[in-house]
Amino acid sequence: xxxxxxxxxxxxxxxxxxxxxxxxxxxxxxxxxxxxxxxxxxxxxxxxxxxxxxxxxxxxxxxxxxxxxxxxxxxxxxxxxxxxxxxxxxxxxxxxxxxxxxxxxxxxxxxxxxxxxxxxxxxxxxxxxxxxxxxxxxxxxxxxxxxxxxxxxxxxxxxxxxxxxxxxxxxxxxxxxxxxxxxxxxxxxxxxxxxxxxxxxxxxxxxxxxxxxxxxxxxxxxxxxxxxxxxxxxxxxxxxxxxxxxxxxxxxxxxxxxxxxxxxxxxxxxxxxxxxxxxxxxxxxxxxxxxxxxxxxxxxxxxxxxxxxxxxxxxxxxxxxxxxxxxxxxxxxxxxxxxxxxxxxxxxxxxxxxxxxxxxxxxxxxxxxxxxxxxxxxxxxxxxxxxxxxxxxxxxxxxxxxxxxxxxxxxxxxxxxxxxxxxxxxxxxxxxxxxxxxxxxxxxxxxxxxxxxxxxxxxxxxxxxxxxxxxxxxxxxxxxxxxxxxxxxxxxxx
Numbered sequence: 379x380x381x382x383x384x385x386x387x388x389x390x391x392x393x394x395x396x397x398x399x400x401x402x403x404x405x406x407x408x409x410x411x412x413x414x415x416x417x418x419x420x421x422x423x424x425x426x427x428x429x430x431x432x433x434x435x436x437x438x439x440x441x442x443x444x445x446x447x448x449x450x451x452x453x454x455x456x457x458x459x460x461x462x463x464x465x466x467x468x469x470x471x472x473x474x475x476x477x478x479x480x481x482x483x484x485x486x487x488x489x490x491x492x493x494x495x496x497x498x499x500x501x502x503x504x505x506x507x508x509x510x511x512x513x514x515x516x517x518x519x520x521x522x523x524x525x526x527x528x529x530x531x532x533x534x535x536x537x538x539x540x541x542x543x544x545x546x547x548x549x550x551x552x553x554x555x556x557x558x559x560x561x562x563x564x565x566x567x568x569x570x571x572x573x574x575x576x577x578x579x580x581x582x583x584x585x586x587x588x589x590x591x592x593x594x595x596x597x598x599x600x601x602x603x604x605x606x607x608x609x610x611x612x613x614x615x616x617x618x619x620x621x622x623x624x625x626x627x628x629x630x631x632x633x634x635x636x637x638x639x640x641x642x643x644x645x646x647x648x649x650x651x652x653x654x655x656x657x658x659x660x661x662x663x664x665x666x667x668x669x670x671x672x673x674x675x676x677x678x679x680x681x682x683x684x685x686x687x688x689x690x691x692x693x694x695x696x697x698x699x700x701x702x703x704x705x706x707x708x709x710x711x712x713x714x715x716x717x718x719x720x721x722x723x724x725x726x727x728x729x730x731x732x733x734x735x736x737x738x739x740x741x742x743x744x745x746x747x748x749x750x751x752x753x754x755x756x757x758x759x760x761x762x763x764x765x766x767x768x769x770x771x772x773x774x775x776x777x778x779x780x781x782x783x784x785x786x787x788x789x790x791x792x793x794x795x796x797x798x799x800x801x802x803x804x805x806x807x808x809x810x811x812x813x814x815x816x817x818x819x820x821x822x823x824x825x826x827x828x829x830x831x832x833x834x835x836x837x838x839x840x841x842x843x844x845x846x847x848x849x850x851x852x853x854x855x856x857x858x859x860x861x862x863x864x865x866x867x868x869x870x871x872x
Contacts, residue, residue, distance in 0.1 A: 449510045449561060452489040454479065456498065463496020465520065470501040470527075481506040488559065493517045493567065501527040502590070505554040505562075513567025513606055521551045521592075521612075523572040525579075528590055534619065536648060536671030536679035536709060539767035540588035542580070542640075548587055550594035550617065557598040566630070568607040569593065576612035577638050589613035589640070595621055604628045614642045615661065620681055621649045629657040631665075635696040638662030643693070645669055648681035648709050654688045664729075665693035665721075667702040668711055670738070673771035676708025677737050683709070688716045699726035700753075703740055705763040707777065710738040715746075722751040727789075729755075730779065731763040734803060737775035743782045750789030756816055757784060757796045761804040780807035782833075790817035793825075795841055799868050800830030809833030811847070815840045829866035 454476060456463075461472035480489035488508025495516035502521070505511065513519065530546040533539050540547040551571055554560055571592040579585045592611035595601055599622040608615050609632040616631065618624050626644060633641035643659035646652055647669040659665040670676060670683045693700040700721035703711050721727040727750045730740055750756045759779065779800070795816040800806035810833055818825055818841060828844035835843045837852045845861040 450490040465497030473503040510561040513564030515565040517567035538675030542588040548590035550591040554595040571611040573610040591617040631659040633661040660694040664702040670709030672706040699729040704731040735771035739778040752791040759798040785812040787814040805830040812836040824869040832863035
């Protein structure tokens with residue numbers, strides 16, 4: 379069952395005529411035109427191969443399928459286990475057998491499961507350690523949309539609640555638990571959760587348990603997820619939970635912008651040492667939401683999200699925010715850098731959300747080189763996001779928010795550039811703004827809004843900052859002290 383992969387030989391006709399072809403080309407009066415055409419053709423060809431299955435399909439029809447890379451010493455194909463990619467045959471047994479086979483070769487370095495072009499319908503299945511799941515171009519792993527075949531699991535320990543319902547929750551479509559060294563990658567193949575029926579049933583309130591994520595990896599380390607498309611998740615799309623050393627790159631994550639509730643793109647949850655880069659995310663909730671547990675359950679679990687780098691993203695969220703921290707952050711969130719991000723056609727761009735009862739902290743967060751394009755609220759910190767799992771939370775567990783830096787923030791078509799809503803019990807401390815110029819669509823005052831905020835503005839920024847912040851020049855010299863950090867200038871009507 380091991381596939382041996384070799385490069386296709388160079389056609390003999392090309393070898394035999396290569397020298398003569400080059401000579402004729404050089405001596406031809408059309409040399410310059412030919413060279414330019416070759417450069418354009420080659421560049422377009424390379425670009426076309428990189429854009430994946432969504433671009434100019436007619437151009438690919440004459441191209442021989444690219445060879446699959448080998449990442450493991452043992453390589454198998456889902457068809458080796460009886461898989462049929464017709465979009466009708468249910469392949470659950472084939473996937474289970476393939477994963478079981480790979481689990482037996484872990485000591486040899488693990489195994490790679492190739493999923494070729496086709497529609498591979500299956501119920502949820504689990505991954506194993508030392509495994510690579512490789513989706514070829516035009517391969518679609520398609521979820522059975524009948525909740526009866528989705529396994530019920532206990533609530534996450536840091537939530538104590540199914541998130542939408544008390545008690546058990548539906549497991550994820552592709553699931554991993556207590557794993558090491560797992561790779562999910564491909565030639566931009568797709569994992570499709572077929573979430574439409576889930577979304578309808580959620581809105582009709584006929585589901586008795588919380589919907590499951592599309593991909594969830596728990597209690598695991600050394601995870602790489604790259605070069606695939608995730609779409610139409612029933613609930614959160616990609617949910618690493620209590621994981622270490624996770625890399626997510628070159629991903630496309632899609633869901634309808636409306637009427638696809640809670641379809642977050644990526645939700646790092648009690649994770650540390652994580653990189654998210656080079657992704658396009660357009661979904662029905664937060665594109666990215668960093669979490670660490672909910673109220674007293676998250677505090678008891680005590681696992682923060684920390685050391686996270688998010689960079690080089692294009693994101694869209696018409697319902698929620700491009701990138702959020704919280705609101706479930708009761709294990710703490712720290713040392714997060716978010717840079718080189720475009721947020722377009724969205725309700726909010728970057729948001730921190732928490733509330734009394736969460737406890738813990740959000741600290742040492744750096745935003746830099748952000749671009750907002752047609753966004754209602756650019757930067758928002760909200761401290762009254764009062765949603766709780768039950769009545770057992772401590773209303774005096776006030777989160778600490780401090781050390782938030784925004785630099786190189788630009789954009790246009792923004793209604794409210796900044797809204798930082800601290801409270802007397804949850805003040806926002808040590809906020810810094812530098813190099814900000816955001817074109818606004820609302821010409822009246824109250825477009826840079828503050829309450830219970832302290833911090834500084836370095837240099838000149840636009841629009842004019844609120845009076846809660848100290849002003850410094852570019853050399854770091856104090857120009858004006860704040861009038862009062864507790865002044866409130868919040869207007870939720872705009």
